[in-house]
Amino acid sequence: MAERLAVLKTYKLYLKGEFPRSESGRTIEIKDSRGRxxxxxxxxxxxxxxxxxxxxxxxxxxxxxxxxxxxxQILYRMAEMMEGKADEFVTTLSATVPGGKTRARKEVQAAIDRLVCFGGWADKFTQVLGCANPVAGPFHNFTIPEPTGVIGVIAPDQEPLLALISLIAPPLCTGNTVVALGSEAHPIATAVLGEVCATSDLPGGVVNLLTGLREELLPVFTEHRDLDGLHAAVASSQDRKTLELGAAENLKRVRVHTATLDWYDERDCHSPYWIEPFVEMKTLWHPSAT
Amino acid sequence: MGEAGGHHSNPLMIQSKTLAPSTGAPALDFGSAWDYAAAPERVQVKIAARYGHFIGGKFVPPAEGKHFPTVNPATEETLSEIALGSAADVDRAVAAAKAALPRWSRLPARERAKYMFRIARRIQERARELAVLETRDGGKPIKESRDIDIPEAAQHFFYHAGWADKLQYAFPGRNARPVGVCGQIIPWNFPLLMAAWKLAPALACGNTAVLKPAETTPLTALRLAEILAEIDLPPGVVNIVTGAGETGAALVAHPGVRKIAFTGSTEVGKKIAASIAGSGKRVTLELGGKSPNIIFEDASLDQAIEGIIQGIYYNQGHVCCAGSRLFVQESVLDEVLVKLDIRLRSLRVGDPLDKNTDVGAINSADQLQKIRRYLDVGRAEGADLHESNGSPLPERGYWCRPCYFTGVQPAHTIARDEIFGPVLAVMSFRTPEEAITRANNTPYGLAAGVWTDKGSKIFEVAKRLKAGVVWCNTYNQFDPASPFGGFKESGFGREGGLHGLRAYLELS
Structure with missing residues (x-):
């Protein structure tokens, strides 16, 4: 009997809650470590x-x-859906990322845990990052963090799924929406994450996931005047500079991490200091009088 | 009081049209009954003929030997010659700040705090002198420099002094360390107060600083330098280099500076952001604004009128968060305009050293020219200018009567650009939804005002306004404990309060 021919999938973009192909019609072929x-x-x-x-x-x-x-709850639902697709993530990651299934499983589990963590932050960051201010006058005065707006995310090739989630979840949990470019070298996990988003009560447009070439799209993130912030992890100092120029364009809030940071370090990556760059502190004054 | 009192208690008796400036209706003619005796501040303040930079705890002449005049905008007299800072001066100041850093940052925090408490005390003790100096150099009314600028500058040092030994509690789960040498560039609208806003958190967090005061208002910062020497602040902890834009650019570009704090225009802020991209320098930017002040029909209108006046005419409108776009609900527009016009007429414009003066001199000839250009553009684009204030203006000096425009369209230049003068654009709206949309329709997001007596409405509107500070039933309130800073193109980072410390610390 002839060997069964595999059905090759073309993963699509996740945009506005739908799965369109690129309007350009372009695709990238992804090969596994043995070149197939x-x-x-x-x-x-x-x-x-x-x-x-x-x-x-x-x-x-x-x-x-x-x-x-x-x-x-919705972020937690995303974690639930990821758990259900854990094996698929492990298979796709281990096919292209060195380190095999053991490494891939560790990454997937950490990514799910990170989502759970920031799901939990959603109704706590306001208390941790905000405060009441004892001004010298008859006023109520308090400061509350509010979402910045629309955040562009650029994920590195290191720990492609975990890093992507680490960059998306903090801005997302506060009420920002996100446009993310996943890892260029290992893009399939990004595409599968789109399937997670689509099935986890996340309203369309809240998370948008793109796959493509960093060099081509990075300057567009920088220059786009309707992006309010950029959250990225990059390997080159040139990419860092390109992104930081976004601040000069329209005062984008730009936070660029080093691609090789320890993505498993929960003390760092689970902290509210990952949320802080993409909230705006709003201070309210009101007189107090009878 | 008789008839005049009657008019006053019920201004609606006057038709708004009859109050148009062209008719010059004598709405509130008290004759000479309310004339104030002139009450000029009499404290004499010594000003040196020439000032150098303050570097390494000493005043030093500029490397290139160049100076520029600083002028009293109310009299056009030259007050002093100020050192023009070159790259060499900046280099020297940064070197002094760098040399002072190890000792200052490792000083027990409570000792650092004590130096700062001393600074605060000396500012309080020399408050009268500083207030007069501020008013002479910048043109702001003495009652503002005396009651706000100087006391709040002292308060900033007091507040932040107390943080120095409590930083480990400010950012839970993190070790807080100083950033290093801070380059700080401040504007001319609140010269000493802005110096305090910048220096106090930097010092409390264990940093050293190079401060560049604005070109037109360097004198109080230089007087602060005297105070710093007087209280034995270790040399080099604070260095002050005077000059103009190029001096600031040299400071921003200096590789020894680890953190830039800039207050000024959005245009310059963007240039700074571009110039330091990829350098690893940290930056906070407190930039321009075109802040909306929204009056709902259910507001306490008399209080709201005070808020409008305070919002736009305070400090001649030289305030980044000035409430320069007034949105009034249509049903109360006529009433608000009548009351606003009456109140505007009562403002005293003139000698800033007179304690009765409400609106002083425009800070510089350049700024006056810029404001006048906007008045011309406003009229040319079809808005109606109301200059109802009739204060007699001094012959010399830079003056602009507080004024407002009606018939303003959202697309008008005067409704979009930051004018930085006592010029208000009045517009109306029908629904809260419309007010919020139009208020947010600007690249800026520094501040906003909301006036209504309905609690639920105020919270909802305040929540949806894209602004870093929202004043509800008040305007232009500031406090060292209250974070200040903008959304969107009004910049990033906060100054004041717990949040203001963040920019001056590395967390690990």
């Missing part, structure tokens, strides 16, 4: 990125207006 074709992913264009930003902008007010409790 594993799948194809879309090579997102500048136009796809702009579409994603539009979707994220549209979705942001309603996402921020949900109760913190509800956002937390």
């Amino acid at each position: 074709t594993l799948a194809h992913v879309c090579r997102a264009s500048k136009k796809d990125l702009r579409e994603a930003v539009r979707a994220a902008r549209e979705a942001q007010p309603a996402w921020a207006a949900r109760t913190a409790y509800n956002r937390g």
